Amino acid sequence: MLKSNYLLFIIPALIWGSTWYIIKYQLGTVDPIVSVAYRFGLGGIILLGYSKIRKLPLSFTKQQHFFIALQGILLFGTNYWLVYLSEQYLSSGLVAVAFSTLIFMNIVFGAIFLGDKIKKQIIIGAVFGLLGTVLIYQAEFRRIDLTNDQLKGLMFCICSIIFASLGNITSSNNQRKFRLPVIQTNGFGMLYGATAMLLIALFTGKSIHFDTSFSYISSLAYLTIFGSIIAFTSYLTLIGKIGASKAAYVIVVIPVIALTISTVFEGYKPDVYAFLGIGLIIFGNVLALRNKKTS
DSSP states (O other), rough: HHHHHHHHHHHHHHHHHHHHHGGGGGSSSSSSSHHHHHHHOOOOHHHHHHHTTOOOOOOOHHHHHHHHHHHHHHHIIIHHHHHHHHHTTSSSHHHHHHHHHHHHHHHHHHHHHOOOOHHHHHHHHHHHHHHHHHHHTHHHTTTTTTTHHHHHHHHHHHHHHHHHHHHHHHHHHOOOOEHOHHHEEEHHHHHHHHHHHHHHHHTTTOOOOOOOOOHHHHHHHHHHHOOOOOOOHHHHHHHHHHHHHTTHHHHHHHHHHHHHHHHSSOOOOOOOHHHHHHHHHHHHHHHHHHHHHHH
């Protein structure tokens, strides 16, 4: 049982730590918003197909579908569109590190929209996380220029984290208020998010085409099957076994894995500030998660 739990922890950590780099292979020929639509459209179809085979309930009210759609557009649509855009200007490792601050935004939005309590240790953890992110980006901050591509990428990344957090809060509300099942909700949500991205692409005149290169198809398959299905399935199974608080420690190790991959494959060269920043982010996340576990 213990070995099984470790495996369920390792799988999403390794997959989500690698997807930041794999996203790079989706950039280029196909517009980012179209790639997002492909990824989550396929993911939604597979999840709903799985639900159908397993005879999981797929009937929901119009009100429930509205909130499922809201979750999908925020979490599986706009969020990832902005992630893809940010990676056009920033290394995948840096985007992953910045994204680790998602937990702190969840804390703030959880307090605002769900009435969750914010405790002192969570605030301390958030400060460490913020300081860590500033240290990693200190070189970019020193070269701030409104025309700088890296600053543009950072802005896309920050907006992405905000939408992702709002999507998480919507998901939490859906489970609390409507008792909606996660797998089916994610299936429908992915389809809603993909549809919204496709409509935006059409409305804004984006070119809708497909890249038949091996790198694009293989990365799309990896992101769909592993990043959007297997990782979430493993993570949700882990939550069912040990609880959401302990399972959330997966988030802590993802930036380290992502930066390691970025260093090996993208030529990113971390300095002493980056290592110190990573340490502060991990320490801040652990503080916040430990507080959450005992609350």
